[in-house]
């Protein structure tokens with residue numbers, strides 16, 4: 001059984017590398033620059049629990065043809081690249097292959113499904129953070145395995161993921177899981193605008209109030225739409241904004257688990273801005289704006305975060321304090 005990682009970047013190299021370390025047959029498809037980096041330094045995986053793995057002898061390819069024989073394809077490109085990846089996969093994949101989108105946002109599975117009618121396409125979710133440290137080193141900074149839409153076709157792979165230390169949790173209805181993750185990802189722009197590691201950012205009430213405002217707005221819309229987000233954290237999603245607004249000392253005492261984040265961890269949106277790439281803002285906070293529109297409402301806080309990230313993408317960049325940002329979101 002061959003597993004392909006399609007889009008070998010932060011998440012792809014980490015998840016694929018763990019699978020190889022667990023004994024799975026994995027082919028990585030990604031960019032030449034990443035292949036060169038891995039050829040020069042090898043793949044070095046660490047995690048917040050102290051795991052430290054060196055993975056050698058990777059099969060790294062740069063063309064879609066490399067997945068022609070794959071039985072399971074893990075799609076791990078950024079959301080804006082999904083359409084292109086789907087077209088490439090459609091030209092080479094064998095019928096019946098299983099394709100899982102392990103991407104943030106809600107729509108990637110749909111985009112893949114439309115273009116891959118002969119394959120089994122499932123939506124998945126990565127709850128943890130991976131920092132690309134450069135030189136072939138990738139670090140998992142927060143806890144979690146992998147979540148995925150339930151399907152019998154996944155049965156042959158369950159053991160490989162368990163051996164990789166990234167067990168698959170299957171969900172009959174994955175949409176509430178995706179929305180629950182999206183609620184957490186509403187912090188991505190706040191983190192990117194703060195220019196701080198996640199733990200430093202979430203330690204400050206100013207930034208937490210920004211996230212709480214974005215989550216409150218989203219929760220009201222989800223309620224109107226009849227969607228109840230799944231419970232991914234110790235705290236139900238509905239109670240998160242109230243806890244985020246607590247003063248720092250109280251927050252540290254009552255929500256210490258939320259700060260149990262590796263000091264290096266950042267968000268993928270911060271990484272995108274840092275690398276001068278287009279971010280996934282349209283697929284995260286932009287999704288909330290679209291939900292509001294579909295209900296004949298508005299989502300001003302999330303719309304403002306979209307606008308601010310657009311401005312950062314165009315440059316020049318600046319670091320916002322929590323209070324400055326909160327004022328902007330409320331203006």
Ligand SMILES: NC(=O)C1=CN([C@@H]2O[C@H](COP(=O)(O)OP(=O)(O)OC[C@H]3O[C@@H](n4cnc5c(N)ncnc54)[C@H](OP(=O)(O)O)[C@@H]3O)[C@@H](O)[C@H]2O)C=CC1
Pocket residue numbers: 006007008009010011012029030031034076077078079081084085088102103104105126127128129130131132267268280
């Ligand atoms: N990083 C994280 O901590 C987390 C990320 N996620 C989600 O996982 C997904 C992947 O994120 P991440 O790993 O950070 O992204 P990266 O940008 O690090 O990795 C994606 C890689 O795929 C490459 N790529 C794009 N299109 C193709 C293609 N058609 N064929 C081959 N390679 C391609 C990209 O190259 P290029 O840059 O040249 O386009 C890039 O190297 C996103 O949806 C993200 O939101 C979820 C949880 C945590």
Ligand SMILES: CC(C)(CO)C(=O)C(=O)O
Pocket residue numbers: 104126127128129130184185188266267268269
């Ligand atoms: C894990 C989390 C929420 C934060 O790193 C993420 O999904 C991301 O960075 O995109």
